Amino acid sequence: MIESITKNIFAFYSPNLGSNVYILCGKEIVLIDTSINTNEKQLKEGLSELHISPEDVSILLFTHAHADHIGCANLFRNSQKFMHEKDAEAIELGDLHYTLANITGQEIIFNIDKHLSGNENINIEPFSLKIIHTPGHTKGSVCYYEQKQKLLFSGDTLFAGNCGRTDLPGGDEKKLLNSISMLKNIDFKLLLPGHGVILKSDQKANIDFVLKTLKAKYL
Ligand SMILES: [Zn+2]
Numbered sequence: 001m002i003e004s005i006t007k008n009i010f011a012f013y014s015p016n017l018g019s020n021v022y023i024l025c026g027k028e029i030v031l032i033d034t035s036i037n038t039n040e041k042q043l044k045e046g047l048s049e050l051h052i053s054p055e056d057v058s059i060l061l062f063t064h065a066h067a068d069h070i071g072c073a074n075l076f077r078n079s080q081k082f083m084h085e086k087d088a089e090a091i092e093l094g095d096l097h098y099t100l101a102n103i104t105g106q107e108i109i110f111n112i113d114k115h116l117s118g119n120e121n122i123n124i125e126p127f128s129l130k131i132i133h134t135p136g137h138t139k140g141s142v143c144y145y146e147q148k149q150k151l152l153f154s155g156d157t158l159f160a161g162n163c164g165r166t167d168l169p170g171g172d173e174k175k176l177l178n179s180i181s182m183l184k185n186i187d188f189k190l191l192l193p194g195h196g197v198i199l200k201s202d203q204k205a206n207i208d209f210v211l212k213t214l215k216a217k218y219l
């Protein structure tokens, strides 16, 4: 369930509807997304394979506010939580409709410590993460670009061969088209999406394919 991606980055693959979780082991332990609440036990077990306890995690970087990505947030009591400002409000107000928590039957309310607006850089040695605001799947979806290793953590904006849906609250297919087009300008070697497999080559071809499919569906 845990796979080593690079020497200091690991992936927890979700066995179900929950999101993948990426574990960045630097000076501090950072998680990108936390999967769905029903994966709490498996996530804990996965982290323990890496000798990490939930208390060791100091930062949670969320790609967006959906329940399948934020579900285990409350497990990490010592963590600072980062999310784009346009999605953060839904969490803080406990908006069960926007977060889809009504579907997963969980109540997820917590404070977001840092509201992102896009274009910020987060430096956590040895990682340098650039925030890219990519609305479309939700209003406050972001990708995290690790500039040194050239990795793109894309949440539900872009998958291998597909992209996130736009028919949920805050979804917008035109914005998603723009956001995915913008990702073509980023030089990344690995795509680490919120669901499914990691894409290790042909990034531009994947983006072209996804854009073509999206245009055929909506334009
Ligand atoms: Zn998702």
Ligand SMILES: [Zn+2]
Binding pocket: 064, 066, 137, 156, 164
């Ligand atoms: Zn989502």
